[in-house]
Amino acid sequence: MSELHIVVCGSIVPDPLQTLAPMEGPTGWALKNEMMLPAVLDPWAGHALYEAAALAKKHPGSRVWLVSLAPKAKLQQVMMAVSQKAPFELVVADGPASGFTDSFETARVLAGAIKGIAGLDTGKLLLFGGWQSASRGSGAVMQMVGEMLGVTEQFQGVDKLTLRDDGSMEVKERVEGGAYQISVVSGAPAVFGWATGELPEPPNNPQIGMQNMQKNMPALMQAKPADLSGSGLKLSAVAVPQQRRETRVVKDVPVDDMAREIVEWLKA
Amino acid sequence: MSTVLFLAHTECDATLHKSALEALTAAKGLAEGLGHTLTVGIIGADVAAAADSVAGCGAKIYGVSGPGFADARYASDLAAAEAVARACEAQIIVAPATSRFSRALPGLAVRLEGRVDTHLSGLDVVGGQPVARRWFYRQRMEGTLTRSERPWVLTLDSGCAVPFSGAGKAEVEALSVDVSSVRTAVSGLECPSADQQTIRPDARVLLVAGAGWTKKQADGAVHVDVAEETILNFLTATKSSLGSSKSLVDISGEGHAVISFLTHMHQVGQTGSSPRHAKGLSTCCHGEEPHVVGWRFIGERRAINTDAGCGWAQGKCDVLYVADAFAVMKKVNELLG
Numbered sequence A: 001m002s003e004l005h006i007v008v009c010g011s012i013v014p015d016p017l018q019t020l021a022p023m024e025g026p027t028g029w030a031l032k033n034e035m036m037l038p039a040v041l042d043p044w045a046g047h048a049l050y051e052a053a054a055l056a057k058k059h060p061g062s063r064v065w066l067v068s069l070a071p072k073a074k075l076q077q078v079m080m081a082v083s084q085k086a087p088f089e090l091v092v093a094d095g096p097a098s099g100f101t102d103s104f105e106t107a108r109v110l111a112g113a114i115k116g117i118a119g120l121d122t123g124k125l126l127l128f129g130g131w132q133s134a135s136r137g138s139g140a141v142m143q144m145v146g147e148m149l150g151v152t153e154q155f156q157g158v159d160k161l162t163l164r165d166d167g168s169m170e171v172k173e174r175v176e177g178g179a180y181q182i183s184v185v186s187g188a189p190a191v192f193g194w195a196t197g198e199l200p201e202p203p204n205n206p207q208i209g210m211q212n213m214q215k216n217m218p219a220l221m222q223a224k225p226a227d228l229s230g231s232g233l234k235l236s237a238v239a240v241p242q243q244r245r246e247t248r249v250v251k252d253v254p255v256d257d258m259a260r261e262i263v264e265w266l267k268a
Numbered sequence B: 001m002s003t004v005l006f007l008a009h010t011e012c013d014a015t016l017h018k019s020a021l022e023a024l025t026a027a028k029g030l031a032e033g034l035g036h037t038l039t040v041g042i043i044g045a046d047v048a049a050a051a052d053s054v055a056g057c058g059a060k061i062y063g064v065s066g067p068g069f070a071d072a073r074y075a076s077d078l079a080a081a082e083a084v085a086r087a088c089e090a091q092i093i094v095a096p097a098t099s100r101f102s103r104a105l106p107g108l109a110v111r112l113e114g115r116v117d118t119h120l121s122g123l124d125v126v127g128g129q130p131v132a133r134r135w136f137y138r139q140r141m142e143g144t145l146t147r148s149e150r151p152w153v154l155t156l157d158s159g160c161a162v163p164f165s166g167a168g169k170a171e172v173e174a175l176s177v178d179v180s181s182v183r184t185a186v187s188g189l190e191c192p193s194a195d196q197q198t199i200r201p202d203a204r205v206l207l208v209a210g211a212g213w214t215k216k217q218a219d220g221a222v223h224v225d226v227a228e229e230t231i232l233n234f235l236t237a238t239k240s241s242l243g244s245s246k247s248l249v250d251i252s253g254e255g256h257a258v259i260s261f262l263t264h265m266h267q268v269g270q271t272g273s274s275p276r277h278a279k280g281l282s283t284c285c286h287g288e289e290p291h292v293v294g295w296r297f298i299g300e301r302r303a304i305n306t307d308a309g310c311g312w313a314q315g316k317c318d319v320l321y322v323a324d325a326f327a328v329m330k331k332v333n334e335l336l337g
Ligand SMILES: Cc1cc2nc3c(=O)[nH]c(=O)nc-3n(C[C@H](O)[C@H](O)[C@H](O)COP(=O)(O)OP(=O)(O)OC[C@H]3O[C@@H](n4cnc5c(N)ncnc54)[C@H](O)[C@@H]3O)c2cc1C
Pocket: A016, A017, A040, A043, B209, B210, B211, B212, B213, B215, B217, B244, B245, B246, B247, B248, B267, B268, B269, B270, B271, B272, B273, B283, B284, B285, B286, B287, B288, B289, B290, B291, B292, B294, B304, B305, B306, B307, B310, B323, B324, B325, B326
């Protein structure tokens, strides 16, 4: 199979170790101190990026773009770390990475950004992203980006993609109950929403990091503000449920007694 | 009069899944509350039996069937859904958030120039308007939402409504949809056998195994073989579903001494799943927030940890047993016989 044009859609999310609280502001719902929270690359989009980089390495002449709708200052911080992981060309739309923005509007902005990529051959396009985000968690954006670009062979919950010599691809998608569906698509273009994939996070490579940042700083600096104003979505309330339980701590009790209590509870 | 379309696909045995019947209850309630007409659309190899199983809802039923619709494929499922939605001029489309529809239906919003909201946790009518609820930031906060755009495509997570029941003899209007240009072929499913399969969504109890099972124990050694046996014995005795922390599945991926039957699909939490079970028992897992957000839909929660200061002690479970899980679970298995 010849060279690939892989476009990875991925944004940033608050570090999962942070406590998150919703807040209603003048422009709608947001997270409290959103711009102060440390951010990371959305984990499933990260898996997509590492899978893309590994595929590109196996197919010389391939190109990988990372297309991100995110507040550019915050994105730049995250890119300092992500850039060390794998080579890519960054395409930025400057706008909210919030979970509360409309999935359709997000897809529209991403599709527009992808259409603007110079040198992208849509006949060779493998459109990657996470099968869900850690922010909105809709699992809907990639399908819509694909539709908007006319790419109608699509896969979600992908853990493995195998390219064959004839250009066809075998795909392993997560389905219910811990099972996989195996499919074969005749070739590009296609959409792949990645789950965990099979690759560990690549180690940091400062040299790749330098090259990436040199190449990608202009994209960050020149990013245009994205217009997501077209949505009729109204969130009337967002609340963190009261989740604190009254934990009874059982200690200094014989193991047999604990086991008996657990078995009674399981059987009740 | 406006239409609420309930969309379903058949399972491989030609029935409808429980989550589809739940979504039908939600769709029917919505249609009644809004004064809209309920219409049903079913997609699958053969839809007759599935249509009969819901005929009691009284709605007109469209079917898109044939070998091209036996398998879950984005392009064929979307083409079928689009044909039904257009045939009944649906304003609101309600469907279960199965893997099959979660793959295909977001695209319907683009085809119909509508919008989509997925993984709903609730759907009601308030003041004559449809109002949906869903979780944001990986089940950390729940939002209540409405929108003005139509058609509006909605998928509902399982466990959020009572399954519809009302069989009868259905008359199905068949729609013909050409999917000859679809470039994907499904070659099969890879499923562990029922005994080997430790992910059991319908189980009453979830057992979570954390990284502690593979760590050095009080005697200074690791006992992964004992851990495996203990966990498997419990699963065999109780038919529980097995979940894991990220740390444990990550170790499994890195070639250390590992629990052999764990995969990334067992991972519960922020970047894993949020399963629904009546009870959950956590063992050798620290109970950190990125893990515990995956317990959002677990009813009663208990944990066993040697560390009295672990995350579970911070109001994240009902009972924390401060003890060696190797010892406690061995005894639990003995008692379970
Ligand atoms: C981006 C991101 C996403 C993440 N997503 C997830 C996610 O989806 N799911 C998830 O689980 N984590 C997730 N994490 C990781 C999470 O923060 C924790 O690191 C992880 O949950 C820890 O797993 P653990 O509790 O099994 O392991 P450890 O932290 O190693 O804890 C082991 C526990 O075992 C106990 N123990 C040891 N021996 C025994 C014994 N004999 N008996 C009883 N107890 C014993 C110890 O006291 C300890 O509490 C994420 C982190 C990040 C940064």
